[in-house]
Amino acid sequence: MISSEKLAYIRDLFPVTKRQLYLDAAHQTPLSLPxxxxxxxxxxxxxxxxxxxxxxxxxxxxxxxxxxxxxxxxxxxxxxxxxxxxxxxxxxxxxxxxxxxxxxxxxxxxxxxxxxxxxxxxxxxxxxxxxxxxxxxxxxxxxxxxxxxxxxxxxxxxxxxxxxxxxxxxxxxxxxxxxxxxxxxxxxxxxxxxxxxxxxxxxxxxxxxxxxxxxxxxxxxxxxxxxxxxxxxxxxxxxxxxxxxxxxxxxxxxxxxxxxxxxxxxxxxxxxxxxxxxxxxxxxxxSVGVAKIHQHVTELGDLLLSKLDALGVAVVGPREHGQRSHIYVLDLPVAQWADYFARNDVRVSPERGGIRISLAMFNNADDIERLVAVIRTGQEENLKLVAIQPD
Ligand SMILES: Cc1ncc(COP(=O)(O)O)c(C=O)c1O
The missing domain is CATH 3.40.640.10 (Type I PLP-dependent aspartate aminotransferase-like (Major domain))
Structure with a gap:
């Protein structure tokens, strides 16, 4: 696991973490100070x-x-x-x-x-x-x-x-x-x-x-x-x-x-x-270690999946450990949600199956909580936006 001190240090190296909720590492990296x-x-x-x-x-x-x-x-x-x-x-x-x-x-x-x-x-x-x-x-x-x-x-x-x-x-x-x-x-x-x-x-x-x-x-x-x-x-x-x-x-x-x-x-x-x-x-x-980065994004993925379940939002990819890492595509209609996330200063990507959230070493649990709060507000604003109900 990446310690909380180390994670705070890493976040300081990526200034974007202070400006917006960046969940788009699979699109391009934000630059770091080094x-x-x-x-x-x-x-x-x-x-x-x-x-x-x-x-x-x-x-x-x-x-x-x-x-x-x-x-x-x-x-x-x-x-x-x-x-x-x-x-x-x-x-x-x-x-x-x-x-x-x-x-x-x-x-x-x-x-x-x-x-x-x-x-x-x-x-x-x-x-x-x-x-x-x-x-x-x-x-x-x-x-x-x-x-x-x-x-x-x-x-x-x-x-x-x-x-x-x-x-x-x-x-x-x-x-x-x-x-x-x-x-x-x-x-x-x-x-x-x-x-x-x-x-x-x-x-x-x-x-x-x-x-x-x-x-x-x-x-x-x-x-x-x-x-x-x-x-x-x-x-x-x-x-x-x-x-x-x-x-x-x-x-x-x-x-x-x-x-x-x-x-x-x-x-x-x-x-x-x-x-x-x-x-x-x-x-x-x-200095972090790729294995630790992998473990970190997978654990953030665990948290994301449990929160999405509670919201009734499905992901289109696998849920099992070993079959996923840092990319989670939310089964939400791109037409409404891509714009909604942009208006709320959340950087994500539209993908084939929905909205792609991608995680990196600089993301933390607070980022997931903020994302979940934004999705919940979106659902409250217009419940029709929820694409999938839980099984
Ligand atoms: C799996 C995969 N291959 C290739 C690319 C891009 O190719 P290139 O590095 O040539 O721009 C991407 C995304 O940009 C990708 O996700």
């Missing part, structure tokens, strides 16, 4: 010294090592990208797929993952969607009936953005290992919130942006590519991808050997300001 300070010091170096680039580049390597540790990977298995979509598209174009091969996704998964693979239909690759009933979690059994000899990739979000399910990567990873299938994971919603061990989960490629659980502004992504998957080839090349980058900066047409590590997928300059921010953000996350 991240702001890292950005300011980067800007100051650029402003006063036109940038000590070798120092910045050295720090990128330090951040790569930090990110690697975070996932239980080696630094040479980490590349920096622009966002989740770029990482997923890199994966889709790196796996050696030929006409007739198939890729299995979950029906209704994030469109940025779906489009990356659907784009391969022009090469004759088949894309299959495994159905998932009533926002249940996906397990190996969800995928198994859709897998055959032609299946080369299984890909899914670890946590869904629209109902908050935490899919069972352990059983899915086991299945993929057994059947020799690449497992590609979109960890955008889970990174920084749920501990992720890419080795234990048998993940081949993991892609995530850093502007939610990793606490930095948009424009930076992380990509894990398991060592040894040498057959995964980069679709794009730049000097930074090459095994023997030409010292004279003249491209060598006869030497197109690429690096053997994940850096073969990184091309050109990287997002230096965000990488400075990421280092500060991960230090902040590690």
């Amino acid at each position: 991240v702001r300070d890292a950005l300011i010091s980067f800007l100051t170096e650029g402003y006063e010294m036109a940038g000590p680039k070798p120092v910045w580049v050295r720090r990128v390597e330090d951040t790569r090592a930090t990110v690697a540790r975070f996932f239980n990977a080696s630094p040479l298995e980490i590349a920096f990208t622009k966002n989740t979509s770029e990482g997923l598209n890199i994966a889709a174009n790196a796996v050696p797929l030929v006409a007739g091969d198939n890729v299995v996704l979950i029906e209704g998964d994030h469109p940025n993952n779906a489009y990356a693979w659907l784009n391969l239909k022009r090469k004759g690759v088949k894309v299959r969607f495994a159905p998932l009933k009533d926002n249940h979690i996906a397990t190996a059994e969800t995928f198994e009936p859709h897998i055959d000899e032609g299946t080369k990739v299984v890909t899914l979000s670890h946590v869904t953005f629209h109902a908050g399910q935490v899919h069972d990567l352990a059983s899915i990873g086991e299945l993929c290992k057994r059947r020799g299938i690449y497992l590609v994971v979109d960890a955008m919603q889970s990174v920084g919130v749920i501990p992720l061990d890419v080795k234990a989960l048998n993940i081949s490629v993991l892609a995530a942006g850093t502007h939610k659980g990793l606490l930095v502004p948009q424009g930076l992504g992380v990509l894990y590519v398991a060592q040894g998957l040498d057959e995964l080839r980069p679709a794009y090349l730049a000097m930074s991808s090459m095994l023997n980058p030409p010292a004279d900066y003249i491209a060598q047409p006869d030497d197109l050997a690429v690096r053997e590590d994940a850096l073969r997928f990184e091309f050109g300059n990287v997002n230096l300001p965000d990488l400075h921010a990421l280092d500060a953000a991960i230090k902040l996350i590690e």
Whole structure:
């Protein structure tokens, strides 16, 4: 558990907690003071010294090592990208797929993952969607009936953005290992919130942006590519991808050997300001611990669910521990409630199934009580707004 003193300290680091009820961490992170300070010091170096680039580049390597540790990977298995979509598209174009091969996704998964693979239909690759009933979690059994000899990739979000399910990567990873299938994971919603061990989960490629659980502004992504998957080839090349980058900066047409590590997928300059921010953000996350953050948001979720039951408001996702973490979608009609929350200075997101509440390390029990009071007032103002009655 995060102690109350520690939680008060964390809340002080996120000034938004003093200004509004922020329940939208799954949309984007509010910035913290350590991240702001890292950005300011980067800007100051650029402003006063036109940038000590070798120092910045050295720090990128330090951040790569930090990110690697975070996932239980080696630094040479980490590349920096622009966002989740770029990482997923890199994966889709790196796996050696030929006409007739198939890729299995979950029906209704994030469109940025779906489009990356659907784009391969022009090469004759088949894309299959495994159905998932009533926002249940996906397990190996969800995928198994859709897998055959032609299946080369299984890909899914670890946590869904629209109902908050935490899919069972352990059983899915086991299945993929057994059947020799690449497992590609979109960890955008889970990174920084749920501990992720890419080795234990048998993940081949993991892609995530850093502007939610990793606490930095948009424009930076992380990509894990398991060592040894040498057959995964980069679709794009730049000097930074090459095994023997030409010292004279003249491209060598006869030497197109690429690096053997994940850096073969990184091309050109990287997002230096965000990488400075990421280092500060991960230090902040590690000062609390991802396991503790996960426990904290899950316990706040317990409180939220019990209060919602009393109000007669259902959630569209799972209720069981282990199947949910920080995302709770309230079965309330978006048309009335999104506006109502905005008028009351409560930051939430409209989603497929209703109003999405998403929790972060800086939220506390008082935030839940305030939310519940706002919902109760909304119900009293217009009882018609209540979508679901308790069973
Ligand atoms: C599961 C998931 N994947 C991907 C994204 C976004 O992709 P990108 O980082 O490319 O903007 C989101 C939300 O923004 C998401 O919830």
